Amino acid sequence: MRALDLKLLRDLWHLRGQVLAIAAVIMGGVATMVMSLSTYDSLVSTRDRFYSEYRFADVFAVLKRAPEPLAERLAAIPGVERMETRVRAGVKLEVAGFSDPITGQLLSLPDVGEARLNRLHIKRGRLVQPWHADEVVLSDTFADAHGFQPGDTLAAIIHGKRKRLVVVGVAVSPEYVYQIAPGSMFPDFRRYGVLWMGRSALAAAYDMDGAFNHASLTLARGANLQDVIDRVDAILAPYGGTGAYGRRHQFSNRFLTEELKQLRTMATVFPAIFLGVAAFLLNIVLSRLVALQREQIAILKAFGYSYAAIGWHYVKLVLVMAAIGVAAGVALGAWFGQGLAHVYRETTFRFPYLDYELDAGVIAIAFAVGALAAVSGTLLSVVRAVRLSPAEGMRAEMPEIYRTTLVERMGLARWFAAPSRMIVRHIQRRPLKSLLTVFGIACACGLMMVGNYQRGAIDFMVDVQFRQAAREDLALSFIEPTSGRALHELAALPGVDHVEGFRDVPAILRFGQYHHRGSVFGIQPEGELHRSLDRMLRPVAVPPGGVVLTDHLANEILHVKPGDLLTVEVLEGSRPVRQVPVLGITRQYLGVSAYMQQDSLNTLMREGATVSGAYLAVEPGTERELYARLNDRPRVLGMVANKAAIQSFYATIGEFILFYNFVATLLAGAIGFGVVYNAARISLSERGRELASLRVLGFTHGEIAYILLGELALLTLAAIPVGFAVGVALVGILVVAFQSELYRLPLILTPENYAMGASVVIVSALLSGLLLWRRLGRLDLVAVLKTRE
């Protein structure tokens, strides 16, 4: 081995504590990047494989009812490759021993042969057998939540008639990778299930003999999506078609797409912070190393080593440090990635399999990014090392130049004893380095806050949504729009304290080139249960004669402001198109909504007092009996109980939150310790001689520790408020990057978030302080008398 390379290895060994601390920071950045990118790749490739193997459709169309022969016209549309019609029924489900209301979606499977599109992957059991009218296949989420096995039974209320069903299989479908009940805010695997049964059996039960109410189709290569959708709509319009839509609007796929987008964001924002901090750390460590090795460098040059050889020597040194960090980061990232993919598969996305893949490209990117951060962080020091002329290098360095600090010139000096002056002057001598150290520590604090932010934000969202806006205990929807008189019947049921009707009209909202597919919600202007909130989250009444939009819908999707005229294309009944003025913008964190007064919406629809469903306040303790009564009402289609929904939501996200907290704590700890420990070690290396001199002069271990650790403590304390600001900024980035139609995170930080951020910094500092305290005890007092540094 060449002599210089031996020197490299020994230098690394000598600096091992710092090498490890830097490698830990690089590891943090690389790990987040690898975790996000590999999970992203895995989900994308799993999705693509699942979609293609199980023939996920490209276009979906919902209609009221059309005779089966119409299917031929759909199949004949140019650009359609495969087409399949189905019967789809909203049902209520009853599971023995579970009293909460359960909504279900029942879909038909062909009586003979496999489905042409949206095929099922059977996890357990089998598909339904032809002409067995009581057999069903359950979605795995629902089956797992209730522990259903093939052979078990449950009841469904289809079209008002209770039907006993036998579970024969448990399956996942590309259509329901993400499962959420229509009108719900969160997935709730116990209270929402998707079921499949034979076409003729379902048609018989749902009164759809020889007819269909759902069609899906795939496009031939090169076909234009919008053209096909337009033709489908034209054919289905007379049959109550509510407008065909592509994958982009398919709920499960849309959520999956949003989640993938967020993973991409995570793969860039967080690694950037880590690697920036790592670059800074490498810079301070290498500048110190070059300062210490001045003489060695000069001697090497005097021997005739070229600038390039010496420069390359130091570049290799940082590359080795970076390589250790990257290798550890790739390993940790792969571990995190598998964990995250597993959490996704358990809690959110139901795939039949998950191909976890760590692409060689991702590893290559990790090494490239790590090397770039390392080299860019140290380039200046390397150049300085190389520039040094041999003669200059061999001369002793002049004593460091210090100045009195501003604080002292202001006359505050008399309050400081000499050790305190040493602290402030040392900090001031390299203000940039001190600032960067403070910023590095602050990053640890900020990252910790981000890691713990979600919990508080979600609590806040839930509070706003369910205790301020949607305060009903139970939301129920009718099979079809119904006269407002139905509300009186509901109000008369035992246990019902208060009833508010609502009208829900599916519609496409258009403004200029922008459009949104959703619905217009007619609520009560003086509603007690369901209210809209203004910017300050105060309840506001929806004014008559126009529509009020939630902020994300108005600002980000439709780009309208109050006073603009919105085009509402109703997707129900005779599908009228109306112009409606925008009257205001309200705040909502979950989903997006367009609200009108129910009366105004009824007028717009040219109908009498009509409701689609009702919000109920229920007397506590009477729920079970009430649910049973409502289940027996044929016109009541679905029910969502808020309290249960919230509980189940927390159960679902709990695992995510734990996972992210774990990752964030580990990584913030790595940064915190990396920065504090390095700063302290550099400081010790720069001042070891003067501290040892002071020990000789009779200063105690504690007194010199005060000088060194006092500086550390001062920087750490200064870093905490900066860290709070960094945390708020990072959360701000997260809020902007993660905002989607499905939800917007509120910029809410709890005192607990701040406490966690501060504590990671304090714990890292204490740990570094402890290690340093021990080193100070081992200072060589005799050596300082003899060496001049």
Add this chain to the structure above:
Amino acid sequence: MIPRMPADASQPVFVARGLTKVYQMGEVAVHALRGIDLTLYRGEMVVLLGPSGSGKSTLLNILGGLDAPSGGEVRYLDHVLTGASDAALTRFRREHVGFVFQFYNLIPSLTARENVAAVTEIAKSPMRPEDALTLVGLGNRLDHFPAQLSGGEQQRVAIARAVAKNPAVLLCDEPTGALDSHTGVVVLEVLEKVNRELGTLTVLITHNAGIADMADRVIRMSDGRIAEERHNVQKRAAHELSW
């Protein structure tokens, strides 16, 4: 609590008996001291002379409470230093010993005055830092940082720092080693003045035989032993020295 200096000049300050020191350097045992018997008195100016490796620095370090002997005993007044705890040795250095190093070892972030103050702040009955600096002829350089002072001036600050606490003993390890002859003489004059005016026992290590002439007593060391000990009948003043 160790009592402060006795008035009686004939009373010994340090008494060392049978001092040995063995360093284990890897597999080789280095005998730095091989049995030293030595008594040092108040007000004396003692020069320890000898080539490098003769054990003079080891002896100085043991006297100053920086190192412990492998065998033998050291007493400071009526206290045994051998076997004392780190905390006790620290207190001993803090209250009774002034050190002057070859490379000054000033704190670069503190001015001349503050370098002295760093020590007087923790001493029992110190001089004012200004007085200590005036004593070494730097009354006009109080607020200069080390980087703004010449080597000789830095060493004089170091001497002021050492004497400002009114120590019983001043231990100087090659105080002129890093200085040219002219500047070295100025520094020695300061040491001479401190010894004369404050009556501080001054032990000065050097391998420069020319300096020995300013001492009351010259101890020549060789190979870990005292090779020769002599009293200068005719002490020469520092300004008469040259090398």
